[in-house]
Amino acid sequence: MANNKALFPTVIWLTLVALTIITFSLGESAMSGKGVMLTLLAITMIKSQLVANYFMALRKTKFLWRAIMFGYFIIVGSLIAMAYLMGLK
Amino acid sequence: MKYKSQAVAKLYFIAAIGLFLGQILFGLIMGLQYVVGDFLFPVIPFNVARMVHTNLLIVWLLFGFMGASYYLIPEESETELYSPKLAIITFWIFLVAGAVTVLGYLLVPYASLAKWTGNDLLNTMGREFLEQPLPTKVGIVIVALSWLFNIVMTVLKGRKTAISIVLSLGMLGLAVFFLFSFYNPVNLVKDKFYWWWVVHLWVEGVWELILGAMLAFVLIKVTGVDREVVEKWLYVIITMTLVTGIIGTGHHYFWIGAPAYWQWWGSVFSALEPIPFLMMTIFAFNMVNKRRREHPNKAAVLWALGTSVMAFLGAGLWGFLHTLAPINYYTHGTQLTAAHGHLAFFGAYALVVLTMISYAMPILRGRAANPERAQIMEMWSFWLMTISMFFIALFLTGAGIVQVWLQRMSPTPMSFMAVQDQISIFYWAREGAGLVFLIGLLLYIGSFFVKGESRAFE
Amino acid sequence: MPPAININNQDDLPGDFAIWIFIFAEMLAFGVLFVAYAFSRAQDVELFNASQLTLSRISGAINTLVLITSSYFVVQGVAAIKRGLNKQCAHWLTGAFILGGVFVVIKMVEFHAKFAADITMSTNNFYMFYLSLTFFHFMHVLMGMVILAMIIMKAKRGGYSTQDYVGVETGASFWHMVDFLWIILFPLVYIIR
Amino acid sequence: MSATFTKSMARNVFYGGGVFFFLLFIALTFDTMKVLPKRDNSQNITPAVEHGKKLWETNNCIGCHTLLGEGAYFAPELGNVYPRRGPDFIKAWIKGQPTGVPGRRQMPQFNLTDAEIDDLVAFLKYASEINTNKWPPNIEG
Numbered sequence: 001m002a003n004n005k006a007l008f009p010t011v012i013w014l015t016l017v018a019l020t021i022i023t024f025s026l027g028e029s030a031m032s033g034k035g036v037m038l039t040l041l042a043i044t045m046i047k048s049q050l051v052a053n054y055f056m057a058l059r060k061t062k063f064l065w066r067a068i069m070f071g072y073f074i075i076v077g078s079l080i081a082m083a084y085l086m087g088l089k
Numbered sequence: 090m091k092y093k094s095q096a097v098a099k100l101y102f103i104a105a106i107g108l109f110l111g112q113i114l115f116g117l118i119m120g121l122q123y124v125v126g127d128f129l130f131p132v133i134p135f136n137v138a139r140m141v142h143t144n145l146l147i148v149w150l151l152f153g154f155m156g157a158s159y160y161l162i163p164e165e166s167e168t169e170l171y172s173p174k175l176a177i178i179t180f181w182i183f184l185v186a187g188a189v190t191v192l193g194y195l196l197v198p199y200a201s202l203a204k205w206t207g208n209d210l211l212n213t214m215g216r217e218f219l220e221q222p223l224p225t226k227v228g229i230v231i232v233a234l235s236w237l238f239n240i241v242m243t244v245l246k247g248r249k250t251a252i253s254i255v256l257s258l259g260m261l262g263l264a265v266f267f268l269f270s271f272y273n274p275v276n277l278v279k280d281k282f283y284w285w286w287v288v289h290l291w292v293e294g295v296w297e298l299i300l301g302a303m304l305a306f307v308l309i310k311v312t313g314v315d316r317e318v319v320e321k322w323l324y325v326i327i328t329m330t331l332v333t334g335i336i337g338t339g340h341h342y343f344w345i346g347a348p349a350y351w352q353w354w355g356s357v358f359s360a361l362e363p364i365p366f367l368m369m370t371i372f373a374f375n376m377v378n379k380r381r382r383e384h385p386n387k388a389a390v391l392w393a394l395g396t397s398v399m400a401f402l403g404a405g406l407w408g409f410l411h412t413l414a415p416i417n418y419y420t421h422g423t424q425l426t427a428a429h430g431h432l433a434f435f436g437a438y439a440l441v442v443l444t445m446i447s448y449a450m451p452i453l454r455g456r457a458a459n460p461e462r463a464q465i466m467e468m469w470s471f472w473l474m475t476i477s478m479f480f481i482a483l484f485l486t487g488a489g490i491v492q493v494w495l496q497r498m499s500p501t502p503m504s505f506m507a508v509q510d511q512i513s514i515f516y517w518a519r520e521g522a523g524l525v526f527l528i529g530l531l532l533y534i535g536s537f538f539v540k541g542e543s544r545a546f547e
Numbered sequence: 548m549p550p551a552i553n554i555n556n557q558d559d560l561p562g563d564f565a566i567w568i569f570i571f572a573e574m575l576a577f578g579v580l581f582v583a584y585a586f587s588r589a590q591d592v593e594l595f596n597a598s599q600l601t602l603s604r605i606s607g608a609i610n611t612l613v614l615i616t617s618s619y620f621v622v623q624g625v626a627a628i629k630r631g632l633n634k635q636c637a638h639w640l641t642g643a644f645i646l647g648g649v650f651v652v653i654k655m656v657e658f659h660a661k662f663a664a665d666i667t668m669s670t671n672n673f674y675m676f677y678l679s680l681t682f683f684h685f686m687h688v689l690m691g692m693v694i695l696a697m698i699i700m701k702a703k704r705g706g707y708s709t710q711d712y713v714g715v716e717t718g719a720s721f722w723h724m725v726d727f728l729w730i731i732l733f734p735l736v737y738i739i740r
Numbered sequence: 741m742s743a744t745f746t747k748s749m750a751r752n753v754f755y756g757g758g759v760f761f762f763l764l765f766i767a768l769t770f771d772t773m774k775v776l777p778k779r780d781n782s783q784n785i786t787p788a789v790e791h792g793k794k795l796w797e798t799n800n801c802i803g804c805h806t807l808l809g810e811g812a813y814f815a816p817e818l819g820n821v822y823p824r825r826g827p828d829f830i831k832a833w834i835k836g837q838p839t840g841v842p843g844r845r846q847m848p849q850f851n852l853t854d855a856e857i858d859d860l861v862a863f864l865k866y867a868s869e870i871n872t873n874k875w876p877p878n879i880e881g
Binding site: 006009010012013016017020021023024026027028032037040041043044047048051052054055056057058061062065068072075076079080082083084086087 | 558559560561571574578581582585586588589592604605608611612615616618619621622623625626719720723724726727730731733734735737738739740
């Protein structure tokens with residue numbers, strides 16, 4: 001059990017690395033369009049949320065702080081998404 | 090009064106109030122010239138009146154800051170002032186230099202004044218707020234350095250508190266950034282660019298350190314709240330001030346020839362500038378609510394709370410109103426700027442000096458607080474001045490909005506002077522509010538002469 | 548005032564609250580700039596897309612991996628100090644510091660290439676945002692490295708304990724912020740089009 | 741509120757944050773100074789412009805007018821007065837002051853020579869050609 005706990009950050013780290021590589025290859029494949037854009041944004045927000053929750057250890061703190069952080073990603077993320085959707089037209 | 094040398098503050102406070110009165114009188118002259126254009130012309134043309142109005146403002150605030158620091162630093166450092174004599178000498182030098190300068194403005198044509206005072210050696214005159222002749226500018230540097238020296242030496246030999254350190258840093262910044270007033274390149278863009286290093290970095294930078302320190306001092310004294318708590322918040326608030334305010338200088342770089350990216354940098358950071366002011370308001374009310382003692386000086390508490398609220402309204406809200414580049418494109422250099430300038434200077438700086446005077450003056454006169462009747466009068470003056478200044482800002486805002494519409498946004502723009510005729514009703518109203526302000530100020534001065542039972546020290 | 552003793556209250560933010568006020572302010576500033584970028588892009592998609600293709604995506608991606616890994620090291624450093632292991636903490640943080648240095652070098656190479664091509668903040672709106680955002684972030688990395696360096700030195704002296712490691716958590720929180728801001732910045736400016 | 745919130749950390753954040761943002765400001769200033777020659781019309785600064793700026797300052801014109809939106813708001817913007825009115829109008833105007841119309845705002849007579857007025861106009865022309873990001877919105881200033 002203690003071992004599992006120590007491994008946990010490593011798992012998060014590997015996940016982040018994997019997500020970064022996915023982001024990069026999506027960028028290299030020169031794909032564009034609504035679906036790709038939203039996928040990339042979603043990945044980005046998941047990554048930042050992972051860093052905030054597990055690296056910064058906000059997961060252990062009270063609701064207010066987690067809400068501020070989560071709200072920040074949601075608001076910034078959706079505003080960016082909105083702007084990009086505007087740009088598509 | 091715990092330390093004898095604190096008494097020098099009294100001189101500074103009296104001078105500050107006297108010059109404040111002068112500033113208001115010239116303000117009223119200008120206000121009338123806005124609607125009766127030839128009032129007092131050619132004896133006191135508008136540009137002269139304005140120079141006196143703004144320069145007196147700066148000088149009386151500086152007197153206030155100096156008096157305040159000579160009062161609070163001995164108490165913070167728990168030691169006598171390093172040199173009360175130097176403080177007195179500095180006072181007279183500053184007062185005489187100030188008086189001579191103002192007389193020079195009033196009695197001599199500005200161009201002759203420039204010629205006689207060595208402006209040909211080093212061009213520094215004729216820029217807004219920095220109109221002082223070269224000798225006066227040098228004098229300001231000397232006075233500021235002597236003040237800084239006196240304070241720092243006192244702090245060094247006594248207890249070092251966050252308040253005294255922040256105050257000293259603010260004074261250091263004040264002296265350092267004033268040096269940019271000696272840099273006046275022919276290149277107009279550079280001239281304006283570095284001009285703001287004095288003006289903006291003063292009022293939206295280092296002066297706020299002084300303001301924060303003074304407010305923190307008074308709040309500790311009148312509420313009895315733990316110093317640790319107050320000083321912690323002092324640091325946090327001034328951190329936010331610098332974080333937002335330094336890059337916030339960019340909001341002055343939108344349209345003066347500086348690169349376009351300042352529109353982004355300036356808008357983003359100056360949009361955050363209200364945050365430290367909001368924090369200050371919340372902080373002040375929190376401290377007063379958590380007070381551990383009932384200080385007999387009720388008036389001082391009112392001034393302190395008033396400072397935090399009006400600074401937020403004037404500097405924070407009225408600044409935010411027109412700080413974003415797309416809005417500022419239309420409002421730049423209109424009566425909206427004047428509205429913001431009035432409310433911000435009054436709310437943040439005039440009020441904090443008056444707070445300090447209100448707290449310290451009774452003690453300097455040998456009592457914990459003024460008689461009840463004097464305090465009531467003082468509170469009346471607070472409300473009269475604050476409300477009338479708020480109305481001045483409202484009327485100027487109204488004037489500004491109409492001006493922006495008629496002159497800059499309308500499909501058939503009107504000329505500047507034609508627009509001024511259209512908005513004269515706002516200027517009349519502003520002049521009326523200005524008169525109420527004067528009454529408030531006279532009442533304030535009167536409150537010093539009210540006799541009665543006063544509370545002795547406990 | 549008692550010395551800063553962290554009893555690790557589960558409710559509280561890791562590190563000193565003072566840094567969190569700063570972190571929230573920084574997040575706000577970056578957030579506004581991110582959104583401003585996105586909306587400016589919507590005004591001129593072609594220009595942004597064309598200019599975006601001139602960026603070195605590979606160096607951006609490598610830098611992302613570098614920062615993520617350094618953040619991971621910082622997590623290990625905090626875990627070490629919670630067990631009172633000053634030396635190990637210093638080692639992990641030194642690793643993070645070195646990775647910060649790698650980030651800085653890669654970034655400087657990137658900046659150099661842009662300046663050599665005569666690209667400045669005044670070239671066009673895209674480069675204005677690209678240079679502003681990355682430079683602003685770059686300075687945060689430098690500042691984070693200064694903070695890490697100070698913590699490393701204190702840890703080497705054995706300055707922290709299982710009772711008092713708030714300083715480490717404070718620096719760690721700042722570093723993670725630098726990390727996740729880059730995590731948003733990288734796809735936004737380099738990839739998404 | 742967090743249990744750990746110390747004055748010493750608040751102080752460190754203050755110093756760190758203050759220095760950080762000041763350095764950032766210096767960096768931006770540095771870039772501005774590099775870009776400025778492309779925008780500030782400094783190639784057109786002649787001795788006449790230099791003298792004109794001095795006259796502008798020593799007669800405290802900024803005490804009533806704005807220049808590129810900065811100054812007093814009592815009299816018209818002069819950053820674009822050159823294209824708005826043209827040199828001849830400006831010269832005649834300065835010479836014709838004060839108008840003496842009762843109740844109207846008055847501009848003092850500064851007793852400038854013709855050569856001085858030419859220099860002042862040269863300065864206003866130079867100022868009007870600075871790249872101000874298209875400000876003011878229209879010719880009325």
